[in-house]
């Protein structure tokens with residue numbers, strides 16, 4: 553299980569994590585918001601739609617609050633009021649390793665709940 557030794561949040565730009573092995577990765581807030589792992593946002597993405605922004609929703613975005621979730625992840629509260637997604641260190645690390653520049657190549661889903669619906 554990935555763990556993090558340092559968390560640096562620039563509310564309007566990025567969340568930078570340093571993992572226990574020294575690897576560090578900056579996640580842009582728009583990428584994080586679009587990759588929100590909550591059930592609602594996953595539902596949009598499953599339908600091939602963007603989970604953010606929706607409709608004429610403002611694209612002004614910032615992180616208004618953040619809270620550690622046990623030892624395994626972080627919950628982010630967004631300026632649009634959304635707060636239900638929990639980002640696990642494991643998923644963020646996979647995303648980091650996969651290359652942030654290629655966009656959301658790793659959906660942040662398969663973490664806590666392991667409902668296997670492949671096939």
Ligand SMILES: [Zn+2]
Pocket residue numbers: 588589590591592593594634636637
């Ligand atoms: Zn969400």
